[in-house]
Amino acid sequence: MEETDAPGEYCIDREEGILYFFDPGTLSTLEVSLLEEPIMEMLGASDITVKGIVFENARGSAAALYGTGNCIFSGCIFRNLGSFAISIEDATGFSQQPQQAFSSNNGIVDCMIYETGRGGIVLSGGDRNTLTPARNYVHNCTIHDFNRIAKTYSAGIKISGVGNQILHNEIFNAPHVAILLSGNDHLIEYNEIHHVCMETDDAGAIYYGRNPSERGHLVQYNFIHHLPERYRTTAIYHDDAACGMKVHGNVFYKAGAFPVLIGGGSDNPYTNNIFIDCPVGIKVDNRLQAFDWAKPMIAPGGIIEQRLNEIKFDRPPYCTNYPELAKYWEEDPSFPKRNRVDRNLFVNVGQTVLKVDDGVNADKQFLDFTTNNLITREDPGFIDKNRMNFKLTETSAVFEKIRGFEAVPFEKMGTYAIGNK
Template identity: 50%
Template sequence: MGGGDRATLTPAGNFVENCRIHDFNRVEKSYRPGIWIDGVGNRVSKCDIYNAPSMAILFHGNNHTIEFCKITNVCSEVDDQGAIYYGRDPSELGNVIRYCYFHKLSPRHRVTATYHDDGACGGEVYGNIYHNAGSLPVLIGGGHYNHYHHNIFIDSPVAIHLDNRMQNWGTGMVAPDGIIDQRLKTVKYKEAPYSTTYPFLAHYWEEDPSYPHGNVIEGNLFYRIKNIVNGQTQWGEFRNNWSTNNDPGFIDPENPLKGFKEDAPIYKYIQGFPQLPFDQIGCSLEEQ
């Protein structure tokens, strides 16, 4: 699904909504997602995506929204994959992933629920539930200004991976005339509309792109998580999070989609934690 104009950031408004997509990738196992998004200003909403060896959603472009999706048992056969994946272009900004449920992603190999690969920047990710969501539910691979807030992490060995790959094996990507330099020049990142819509982008090279900065992880619940961070905590700003092995107040701890009790401890221990729209997550079509 494409549409919109990246040069002018004109949105298309195309959408995939209330669909069930499953048992795909049977011939080509990798990089053939259930939904592939490109362009500007497109949306995926209320879709159930399940039973696939590789990605559920792959996207490129700007200002897309992925919301209210239930993603289960994907990336089951392919290493180093994300249920939702993008990367290697810091001009792909303004993308939002919210109110999705990631469940039963294999921890046997490197599987991620939301994967910001190779310097991906500026993603806003909030209100999601990561429940047994792979070996690395979140992977931020050397990028900047990604914002994770009011998400729920349950029963994983690690919650969030952060790294500084551009300072070691990824230095070629931020070298002059490297892949990132080329992609920024393609969209004329120092000129409007990019310089005005995403102000930090015009200063990308001035802020040392090899060092991960501006990533904020705040107001999240880590429930029965062994290690919150894989990597160095200085590569992110962590605040107002709560890690606990005690029930944070679920109506049904085995089914977090039923939500929290009115007097749940989470509202006490995470200041400003919102009422999440659990009842809107997933496809509403009748089962066949």
Template identity: 50%
Template sequence: LLAVCVGRGIEPFGKLMHDGTGEPASRKLGSWHEHIYRNTTFNRNAGTGHLIENCHIHHTGSGGISLSGGDRLTLEKGLNKVENCYIHHFNRLDRTYRAGINIDGAGNIIRHCEIAHCPANAIYLHGNDHIIEYNEIHHAVMTGDDMGAIYYGRDPSEFGTLVRYNLFHHLGSGDLKAGHRKITAIYHDDGACGMVVTGNVFYKAGSRGATIGGGNDNIYTNNIFIEGKLAVHHDNRLQGWASYMWESGNVFEQRMEAVNFREPPYSEAYPTLVNYFSDAPGLPKRNVIQYNLFCNFEMVYNGRSAYSGFGRNLILCSDPGFRDVEGLDFRIDPDSEVFRLMPEFRNIPMHLIGRLMGEK
């Protein structure tokens, strides 16, 4: 009950299950979500170079597009793309983990899309080396809790995704400032690693702009966070209640061994993964939050600076000269104090974000 499926699915299980192993099936998604919890390297044989373009997808039952391609074992890129699509109101029947776009495999692209009006995820991510860029995501995670508009997690080997030049705004609903619901634009859940987040705007983006749940090598630079209770939450859950995940024989070891993380291509593409289990696996390492602009937050960072190298950011309590806040244009006047106080910062190309002109 979705619009487009690129790649094989799994024959539906006969009963409701959190996870399991099923049989590959063509022309249906079926119980794919449940299957990949245990079978994280499942190759959907989705082909390469496919393009889903200029589509308007709405009022579907269980998500919008399921986009696969590439091979997680070899890191061969699929280069399948979703571009310039408007996807909204896509959870009439199944309201969680059925995103506007589910992306998996390796090396696929989501670009110039608008994804909006959903109870939970806008983009649900699995796999490696994807690019998510120039998208507008709004009015997502409207009823969910402990959830992100872009969400991935519980597999340190899902490394290498780039999230750049996206606009997240008006996420969640209700009194988010009260802190009763954990709504975030990007959620690196349960030890998720290796994402680069640069040049994005987070405006009224839930109760937390970003949540890093204990992982490594997540890089935030040159982003703008505007207005809210908390901009970035960063914890060390893998040293506490979630430590069982990296213990011998448990889920992290299973998923890392499945991709042969100590051998090429993983050891060459992601060298910091090689010593994951021998180098204090519960301690967040090599995360970076630098050269970002924070405006009008009750709290900017909830965590220890050692987890993230948090620093060299600019924190303001007023508008630094955004071009048009009501029109969601957060380019900054060249004469703004921002460029004097943080000369490393670069204006974000707001005019290029979202669906392409003439197609809206």
């Protein structure tokens, strides 16, 4: 206790159950919560709307939904929490199972989340065995400063399950990831992500990996910017054999050491994206083939085989929904394939593609980098680059120089106002 000698510091006498706090003299009120359970919990509920409520001052989370349907949290504020803000999950492991075990069509809309201890939102639901989508969603929310206690892998949004959606959100101010991804067939669209991965190395704003069966994702029309270059940070991180994500129409501006890192995986096409002011555009490697630390992942009995067998990857619905997955072991999984880079714009990017291997495969390509990409040092016709308005003018030469390039709807990215708010 004698070391508590500066305003704002505190210490805990756990034996006596006393907290000593050095008041900085600026507090008009002081609230101490002993609540460890969620403030609100729903099990098997349906058709409920929670609107305009402030959830705050709990040691745990604010709300937990299990096996719910059509339940909406709208216009709420979640702040000053010890754990994450809200979770939507399936009702598994309960002694009394609700009539609806899977959560579906639930939403978190127009909410603000900040000053939490262990992340923002846990968004799950759906059946991975049958690939049945849940269609739970996070829409038009602002999420920031969500890692007061847990600095890594406690994302702004942790998304899993099947067929869930992250739309029109802003996520910022975090030491590690913004979106932590697992599962299948998710949609991540029209979000703005910035100033994340600020304190960690080898990290991605959107991150997933080590399970080639987790595919079918679409990441499109997002604006990811201002990630630190000093660490090995990336906007989208396909880590350790991650496969099957379509990335289309995004804008990457000052997005880390390299906006894209494909770590040995396949079937990750990049189309119609814009890369601006980045040291490297796309980094790709054949780690499962070249690096001793990665080779055990695809060895017999390794983590990749275990995870593929968990969902019977070579049988319906996986072999029908993802035909390339059924041939995973036949096609040499150590070599990246079908990572097509086409119809992209690179503006003032130091090195468009950085390929990393052991030298043995130096003559082989891990990316299908077509001739239909434009690399330039000049402003290609942005409306106002200095004000970060990266919408292209209708007269931009990009539309002539890149065959089939579509106008990126930059003005729709991020949150939008509701009435006067």
